[in-house]
Amino acid sequence: xxxxxxxxVYRGSAIVGMVFxxxxxxxxxxxxxxxxxxxxxxxxxxxxxxxxxLFASGLSLAFFQEKYKGQLSEQVSKRFLRLAVVGVLLSPxxxxxxxxxxxxxxxxxxxxxxxxxxxLDWRMHLxxxxxxxxxxxxxxxxxxxxxxxxxxxxxxxxxxxxxxxMLVGFDIGNGIINGHLYSKRNIAxxxxxACNFLVFWLLIPIDKLIATPSFMMLAILFCFVLLVIIxxxxxNIGGMExxxxxGRNPFRYWIMMYVLLIIPLRLYxxxxxxxxxxxxxxxMLSIAALLILVLLSKVIDKIKRK
Numbered sequence: 001x002x003x004x005x006x007x008x009v010y011r012g013s014a015i016v017g018m019v020f021x022x023x024x025x026x027x028x029x030x031x032x033x034x035x036x037x038x039x040x041x042x043x044x045x046x047x048x049x050x051x052x053x054l055f056a057s058g059l060s061l062a063f064f065q066e067k068y069k070g071q072l073s074e075q076v077s078k079r080f081l082r083l084a085v086v087g088v089l090l091s092p093x094x095x096x097x098x099x100x101x102x103x104x105x106x107x108x109x110x111x112x113x114x115x116x117x118x119x120l121d122w123r124m125h126l127x128x129x130x131x132x133x134x135x136x137x138x139x140x141x142x143x144x145x146x147x148x149x150x151x152x153x154x155x156x157x158x159x160x161x162x163x164x165x166m167l168v169g170f171d172i173g174n175g176i177i178n179g180h181l182y183s184k185r186n187i188a189x190x191x192x193x194a195c196n197f198l199v200f201w202l203l204i205p206i207d208k209l210i211a212t213p214s215f216m217m218l219a220i221l222f223c224f225v226l227l228v229i230i231x232x233x234x235x236n237i238g239g240m241e242x243x244x245x246x247g248r249n250p251f252r253y254w255i256m257m258y259v260l261l262i263i264p265l266r267l268y269x270x271x272x273x274x275x276x277x278x279x280x281x282x283x284m285l286s287i288a289a290l291l292i293l294v295l296l297s298k299v300i301d302k303i304k305r306k
Contacts, residue, residue: 003176007063009230009240011056012247017049018103019257019293020286026262026273028282035279038209043218047208050103051165051219052226053250057107058169059176059227061114066177076115083108086255093263095152096271101159102152104254109159110166122171122185126192129164133200133213136161140204148210161211168193168220172227181231193220246294253293260296261289 025037025046037046068075087105094102101109117125139145148154154161168189175186197217206214234240246253269275277285 004063005244006227006231006234007056007059007173008244008247009234010227010247011053011060011250012240012243012245013226013230014049014053014056015246015250015253016243016290017046018053019253019290021046021049022257023261023286023289024279024282026265027275027277027285028279029274029276031279031282035283040209041205041207043206043208043215047215048219048222051162051216052223053103054107054110054162054165055169055172055220055223055227056247056250057111058114058166058171059173061111061118061166061170062173062177065115065118076112080108080112083111083251086251090255090258093258093266097152100152101154101156104251106153106159106162107166109156110163113159113163114166114170117167118170122174122189125167125171126189129167129193130196132160132164133196133217136200136213137203145210154211158211161213161216164216165220165223169223172224181228190221190224193217197221242294245298249297252297252300253290256293256296257289260293 021035021037024031024035028035034045036042036044064075064079065072083104087102087108088099090104091100091102092098094104117128120128139147147157151158171189172181172186175181175183175189179185194217197214200213200217204212204214206212206218208215230240265275266273274282
């Protein structure tokens with residue numbers, strides 16, 4: 001099986017989840033529990049979508065570094081600037097305030113951090129992750145966790161606590177490059193993350209809204225299990241060409257979603273989200289919108305080929 005195909009399918013799955021949940025939350029009221037998101041003291045399926053995309057970005061970084069070994073600095077600068085510019089332009093609509101951190105800016109920051117940390121051994125990464133988790137205890141002790149409530153995704157100070165997800169994704173990707181998905185270093189990495197989860201779950205309950213270490217460690221475990229499932233499906237079944245197509249250029253759909261759907265809806269509703277649409281209708285509209293974005297993307301690709 002082509003490992004790049006597996007990564008593209010994984011990224012495609014992540015962008016489908018991000019677009020679907022973002023649109024559904026904007027459109028719908030009265031969401032059933034599984035579709036809720038960012039609710040204090042709880043965990044929902046939608047909460048795992050952003051970590052899944054960060055994990056996928058970490059996987060991609062490992063292959064990105066392998067591909068551009070001779071010109072890494074130039075390519076890193078280009079990718080970071082591309083992400084940062086898109087994030088800044090979308091921030092007034094994604095965070096309700098210019099220059100605030102949103103999903104794209106978070107990816108840009110973590111991408112740069114992971115590139116810097118990539119020079120260190122994977123074992124050192126696990127130590128860094130444990131230190132980050134321990135630092136969260138200080139936030140709680142000094143009641144500084146309010147940063148997560150004041151800004152979208154906790155703002156720039158909270159980016160540190162999302163770093164473990166992309167960093168482990170990067171290490172798993174390197175493990176695949178240097179061996180295979182079930183390489184000893186990958187199994188050891190996931191084992192240490194599982195131990196972190198158990199320890200910090202006892203100390204701080206799972207809560208996505210305030211990015212607790214227990215949530216982040218659980219998200220990493222979820223992401224790895226999903227990656228294993230995708231590998232198995234591709235080996236035994238295949239037939240994931242559409243997800244693979246989506247995963248080749250995931251940020252395209254995020255940009256198109258905002259430019260073609262969310263920004264016009266925001267202007268139309270005068271910033272009143274969620275809209276007055278029953279959740280079932282909202283789900284159907286979100287699926288239809290996703291299909292339209294895919295069709296438009298294919299039209300763009302055909303125009304480019306000409």
